[in-house]
Amino acid sequence: MNSALKKRIGNVLSWVMTFLLMLVICVPGLWVVLTAFRPNSEVLAKPAVWIPQNFNLNNFAKIFGFGAEQVAIPVPAYFTNSLIIALTSTAIALLIGMSGGYAFARYRFRFKNGLFLGLMLSRTVPGIALSLPVFMIWSRIGLIDAKLGLIIVYVALNVPFTVWLIDGFFRQIPKEMSEAAQVDGCTRWEAFWKIEFPLAKSGIASAGIFAFLTSWNEYALASQLTRSTDSKTLPVGLMDFTAQFTIDWAGMSAMAVIIIIPALVLTFLVQKHLIAGLTFGGVKG
Amino acid sequence: MAEIALHNVVKNYGKLEVVHGINLNIEHNEFVVLVGPSGCGKSTTLRMIAGLEEISDGTISIGSEIVNELPPRKRNISMVFQNYALYPHMSVRDNLGFGLKIAKQAPDVIEERVREAADVLGLGDLMDRTPAELSGGQRQRVAMGRAIVRNPQAFLFDEPLSNLDAKLRVQMRTEIKKLHQKVKTTVVYVTHDQVEAMTLADRIVVMKDGYIEQVGSPMEVFNHPVNTFVASFIGSPPMNLIPGAIDGDNIRFSDGAHISVPTRLKDKVRNGQEIIFGFRPDDLTPVGHGINESGQQAPMKLVITLAELLGTETILYTQIAGQEILGKMFDPRDIHPGEELNMNLSLDKAHLFDGATGKSVRLD
Amino acid sequence: MSNIAKGVPFWRKEQFTPFILLSPAILTLMFVVLLPLLFSLYTSFTGYRLIRPESLYDWVGFRNYERIFSNKNFWIAFGRTILFLTIALNVEFILGLGIALLINRITWGQRTLRTFMMFPMMFSPILVGYQFKFIFNDNIGILNNALQALGLSDGAIPWLVDKYLAMFSILFAEIWMSTSVFAILLLAGLFAMPRDPLEAAKVDGCNAWQVFRHITLPFIMPFAFIAMTIRSLDVARAYDIVDVMTGGGPAGRTELLWTLIARVGYDNSRMGQANAMAYVSILLSILFTYYFFTKLLAARKYMGGAE
Ligand SMILES: Nc1ncnc2c1ncn2[C@@H]1O[C@H](COP(=O)(O)OP(=O)(O)O)[C@@H](O)[C@H]1O
Ligand SMILES: [Mg+2]
Numbered sequence: 001m002n003s004a005l006k007k008r009i010g011n012v013l014s015w016v017m018t019f020l021l022m023l024v025i026c027v028p029g030l031w032v033v034l035t036a037f038r039p040n041s042e043v044l045a046k047p048a049v050w051i052p053q054n055f056n057l058n059n060f061a062k063i064f065g066f067g068a069e070q071v072a073i074p075v076p077a078y079f080t081n082s083l084i085i086a087l088t089s090t091a092i093a094l095l096i097g098m099s100g101g102y103a104f105a106r107y108r109f110r111f112k113n114g115l116f117l118g119l120m121l122s123r124t125v126p127g128i129a130l131s132l133p134v135f136m137i138w139s140r141i142g143l144i145d146a147k148l149g150l151i152i153v154y155v156a157l158n159v160p161f162t163v164w165l166i167d168g169f170f171r172q173i174p175k176e177m178s179e180a181a182q183v184d185g186c187t188r189w190e191a192f193w194k195i196e197f198p199l200a201k202s203g204i205a206s207a208g209i210f211a212f213l214t215s216w217n218e219y220a221l222a223s224q225l226t227r228s229t230d231s232k233t234l235p236v237g238l239m240d241f242t243a244q245f246t247i248d249w250a251g252m253s254a255m256a257v258i259i260i261i262p263a264l265v266l267t268f269l270v271q272k273h274l275i276a277g278l279t280f281g282g283v284k285g
Numbered sequence: 286m287a288e289i290a291l292h293n294v295v296k297n298y299g300k301l302e303v304v305h306g307i308n309l310n311i312e313h314n315e316f317v318v319l320v321g322p323s324g325c326g327k328s329t330t331l332r333m334i335a336g337l338e339e340i341s342d343g344t345i346s347i348g349s350e351i352v353n354e355l356p357p358r359k360r361n362i363s364m365v366f367q368n369y370a371l372y373p374h375m376s377v378r379d380n381l382g383f384g385l386k387i388a389k390q391a392p393d394v395i396e397e398r399v400r401e402a403a404d405v406l407g408l409g410d411l412m413d414r415t416p417a418e419l420s421g422g423q424r425q426r427v428a429m430g431r432a433i434v435r436n437p438q439a440f441l442f443d444e445p446l447s448n449l450d451a452k453l454r455v456q457m458r459t460e461i462k463k464l465h466q467k468v469k470t471t472v473v474y475v476t477h478d479q480v481e482a483m484t485l486a487d488r489i490v491v492m493k494d495g496y497i498e499q500v501g502s503p504m505e506v507f508n509h510p511v512n513t514f515v516a517s518f519i520g521s522p523p524m525n526l527i528p529g530a531i532d533g534d535n536i537r538f539s540d541g542a543h544i545s546v547p548t549r550l551k552d553k554v555r556n557g558q559e560i561i562f563g564f565r566p567d568d569l570t571p572v573g574h575g576i577n578e579s580g581q582q583a584p585m586k587l588v589i590t591l592a593e594l595l596g597t598e599t600i601l602y603t604q605i606a607g608q609e610i611l612g613k614m615f616d617p618r619d620i621h622p623g624e625e626l627n628m629n630l631s632l633d634k635a636h637l638f639d640g641a642t643g644k645s646v647r648l649d
Numbered sequence: 650m651s652n653i654a655k656g657v658p659f660w661r662k663e664q665f666t667p668f669i670l671l672s673p674a675i676l677t678l679m680f681v682v683l684l685p686l687l688f689s690l691y692t693s694f695t696g697y698r699l700i701r702p703e704s705l706y707d708w709v710g711f712r713n714y715e716r717i718f719s720n721k722n723f724w725i726a727f728g729r730t731i732l733f734l735t736i737a738l739n740v741e742f743i744l745g746l747g748i749a750l751l752i753n754r755i756t757w758g759q760r761t762l763r764t765f766m767m768f769p770m771m772f773s774p775i776l777v778g779y780q781f782k783f784i785f786n787d788n789i790g791i792l793n794n795a796l797q798a799l800g801l802s803d804g805a806i807p808w809l810v811d812k813y814l815a816m817f818s819i820l821f822a823e824i825w826m827s828t829s830v831f832a833i834l835l836l837a838g839l840f841a842m843p844r845d846p847l848e849a850a851k852v853d854g855c856n857a858w859q860v861f862r863h864i865t866l867p868f869i870m871p872f873a874f875i876a877m878t879i880r881s882l883d884v885a886r887a888y889d890i891v892d893v894m895t896g897g898g899p900a901g902r903t904e905l906l907w908t909l910i911a912r913v914g915y916d917n918s919r920m921g922q923a924n925a926m927a928y929v930s931i932l933l934s935i936l937f938t939y940y941f942f943t944k945l946l947a948a949r950k951y952m953g954g955a956e
Contacts, residue, residue, distance in 0.1 A: 014751055014754050014755060015755075017751055018751060018752070018755060018762065021748060021751070022762070022765060024825070025765060025766070025768065025769060025825075026765070028780045028781065028784055028825070029768070029772075029780065031780075031783070031784065031791055032776075032779075032780050032783060035783070043789060044789055046789075048789075048791075048794035048797075048798065050798075095673070096673040096674050096677060097674070099670045099671070099673055099674070100670060100671045100673070100674035102670055103666070103667040103668075103670035103671045104667075104671075106667075107666060107667035107670075109664065109667040109668065112667075115671065115675070118678075119674065119678065120882075120938070121935060121938065122678045122682040122683070123882050124881065124882055124931070124934040124935050124937075124938045125682060125686065125931050125934065126884075126885030126888070126907055126927075126930050126931065126934055127885055127886075127888065128885065128888050128907045128908075128910050128911050128927070128930075129689075129885070129907070129910060129927035129928075129930045129931050130682065130685065130686075130927075131911075132689055132692075132910070132914050132920060132923055132924050132927050133685035133686060133688045133689035133692065133924065134681070134685045135915075136685075136688065136689075136692065136697075136920065137684075137685055137688060152677075152680075152681060153681055155677055155681070156677045156678055156680070156681030156682055157681075159674050159677055159678060160678070161882075163674060174368060174370060176366040176367075176368060176370035177370050177372065179335075179337050179357070179364075179366070179370065180364065180366060180370040180371075180372075180431075181372075181383070181387075182336075182337070182356065182357040182358055183335055183336075183337075183357045183358070183362065183363055183364045183441075184358070184363070184383055184384035184387055184431070184435070185358040185384050185387040185388050185435075186358060186387055187356065187358065188356075190387070194387075195372055198374050199373065199374060213771055216773070217771075217772070217773030217774065217775070217776075218773075219773065219774060219775040219888075219889040219892070220885070220886075220888050220889060220892075220907075220911075223892075224911075224915060235773050235775040235776075235889075238775055238776075238779060238893075239775075239892075239893065242893070249783060249789070252779065252783075253783070256776050256779055256780070259773055259775075259776055260772065260776060263768070263771040263772055263773065264768060264771075266771070267764070267767050267768055267770075267771040268764060271763065271764050271767050339663055
């Protein structure tokens with residue numbers, strides 16, 4: 001077999017593999033998306049209906065409480081809760097992460113490595129294990145079933161990773177930049193906002209997106225710390241469907257789509273920086 | 286525009302002391318170069334003057350004011366960094382104008398001053414580029430432009446040329462010198478390159494391990510080094526140093542060979558004293574190929590092991606007292622390795638250092 | 650000399666700045682993680698039950714630990730969790746490596762592929778669980794429907810009910826979600842790889858496999874350990890998947906340590922005992938992270954270059 005032919009076969013093979021790979025990655029999600037636009041009757045039909053016959057937005061209208069059919073699940077409230085909780089906790093985690101990441105990137109100090117390790121280890125605690133004591137304490141101080149309760153937890157959940165990423169991004173900016181600005185007449189604070197922050201901005205944004213998604217997607221803690229429409233988030237709300245006698249697959253899929261969309265959009269925006277941040281922080285230390 | 290004075294300045298990082306109480310007075314409009322091997326505390330000293338490092342002990346004053354507690358922005362100085370530290374997200378124009386903008390100058394004043402600085406440094410065509418679009422030399426120029434725009438009391442340079450290639454380095458060296466003549470200001474310039482120090486400085490400060498070894502004009506430091514460190518650090522190729530002992534009117538080396546004690550230093554040494562004998566390669570020349578052939582000479586026959594042609598002169602490698610020694614031949618002819626030459630060692634400019642302390646005996 | 654300290658309050662001094670900058674992070678984690686963990690450590694030595702608040706002061710010593718260590722169900726869940734993690738991480742690594750090598754070969758559309766690779770990573774685990782619950786549903790799931798349509802199976806395969814199939818389905822979901830962490834980091838490693846050693850090895854007469862084995866693999870191992878470290882931070886996300894897909898059932902056949910904790914703590918309201926288990930799970934996570942982190946450090950050292 002000559003080598004040109006071998007190469008051709010190799011290329012074809014790798015395209016086939018890639019195609020299969022994409023199939024495995026995309027089909028499950030696409031199937032859910034498709035289901036979101038189909039009526040339950042079609043989803044449950046036996047034998048299966050492969051080509052969608054009815055394609056409409058009824059499921060979305062239903063879960064948002066418009067239209068003739070309605071579900072008992074208050075999706076709009078969950079959506080608002082999710083948005084408020086994820087946005088607020090992200091904003092706070094970013095501020096804390098910027099301040100901490102800057103400290104790690106720019107200063108030498110005692111216990112530096114120990115503190116960093118401690119920060120990371122705090123992230124290893126499994127959500128469900130952490131939920132037990134937090135549940136006990138929050139119920140004593142009235143933070144159960146409150147957005148604030150979840151926001152505080154999510155800030156803590158996001159701080160270690162945010163610090164790690166932002167530390168990496170600040171390290172990439174030579175510290176002479178800030179020093180030059182200080183010699184040029186800035187206070188350290190001004191130098192930070194005028195020079196270092198603009199340069200690290202896109203990295204910080206991607207850390208923010210990552211934090212947002214962590215909060216948006218979190219389930220283990222939210223499922224224990226929330227009770228009602230006051231604080232329940234979308235992932236917890238999704239489980240409401242399974243509590244019903246017959247599962248409303250179409251409605252559930254519509255809700256799933258609402259949870260997926262921000263993840264897809266934000267992943268698309270963040271992918272480049274996230275990889276850079278992770279590998280930089282990890283390999284260059 | 287201002288004198289700078291360091292008084293017993295100390296710097297420690299935690300328990301580690303890296304600058305040990307140095308004293309230095311830099312005069313108005315003087316160009317002072319701090320030179321020394323890497324890690325000797327030059328940058329640290331400069332950064333203390335700039336206010337980028339806290340001063341652990343002692344005082345630094347700029348003008349008549351003690352600046353120990355002033356942050357960099359209040360010291361009215363400007364600094365050029367080794368890697369230039371241009372702001373990558375700003376155009377050249379904005380880089381130059383940044384300091385003025387921070388100082389809340391009127392836009393037309395900024396415009397005017399930025400243009401002046403750009404003219405001085407020939408940056409006119411580059412104003413709208415970002416630092417990433419500039420070559421090394423151009424970045425260097427912008428960094429200097431940023432320094433002169435604000436009309437500071439003093440310029441501080443930290444190895445500004447070390448990131449440039451050899452040719453550009455020589456060119457920029459000249460430009461810095463010219464710039465200083467144009468924009469009369471006090472300059473403190475840090476480098477590990479003694480050639481840069483010699484060519485630029487009004488006064489050289491030689492540092493080692495956090496101490497100042499010698500302060501003086503380039504000629505002073507070159508001709509009258511206070512110790513073996515300065516002697517070997519300044520000058521290229523470096524001074525030849527041979528250990529020996531005083532034996533009457535002679536210096537005797539380990540292999541028994543001897544040479545007369547330079548007359549002018551005779552009463553500075555005592556019999557039996559361990560010394561280090563030093564002379565520059567320029568002072569060891571083949572007969573008829575030297576510059577300074579009058580005065581006290583020590584003639585000798587030497588075998589050349591290697592000759593390095595440099596064009597106007599040739600560096601000769603030979604051996605004295607079992608040690609490799611460098612000489613020079615001006616107005617050179619071809620030399621073959623193994624050739625034996627009659628050479629003269631001019632003793633008028635030779636140095637004697639104490640064997641134990643390394644200090645020049647001239648100072649006793 | 651004291652004139653330096655004069656007039657500068659202690660918190661403005663340079664050496665305090667990093668601690669001030671870090672204090673929000675430290676305080677948050679103390680309040681939300683450290684303090685609760687201390688509390689739960691205490692609780693694990695009491696017979697605390699949610700329905701009887703006074704039992705919080707009911708000190709029982711090591712009884713909770715003795716109980717769980719002598720409980721067969723705990724050990725089964727524990728063993729299953731270890732097995733689950735071992736299989737998942739190994740498969741994820743091997744698949745991730747394969748995918749990274751595959752995508753690295755491809756020149757056209759590489760960026761798009763890479764972006765697609767990241768999607769599963771960003772999915773909520775609860776969604777991944779739901780998605781596969783739907784697909785593996787024995788009655789209306791697309792998988793059974795497809796198998797039946799293709800004539801490969803005539804009955805409904807009980808993907809989420811059968812002991813082994815259910816575990817397989819959960820593993821599949823987990824691997825689907827997390828393989829991209831490996832793929833993406835290993836791909837970054839391949840991109841960062843210098844060409845010279847590869848060419849030197851080829852000149853030295855290595856064949857493709859030897860080049861891979863002796864040059865490529867050692868170089869990208871640190872990236873694999875970064876991926877492992879990141880993964881060990883969130884392995885417990887598998888809780889969400891199991892909770893949605895099977896709820897630990899049927900009859901505890903897919904129970905992992907984490908779902909067991911939730912059941913004992915919230916459903917049976919035995920907080921003391923649940924906290925004791927939680928501590929075991931925390932130690933397990935820390936051990937995992939620590940193990941991979943030291944591997945990462947070691948691999949970095951012999952890779953050289955990176956400080
Ligand atoms: N932040 C620091 N912490 C501890 N030691 C330092 C720090 N910065 C510099 N040093 C040490 O101080 C000494 C002087 O450094 P520096 O002034 O940078 O030397 P150079 O003369 O090469 O510019 C070196 O030995 C260096 O290791
Ligand atoms: Mg230096």
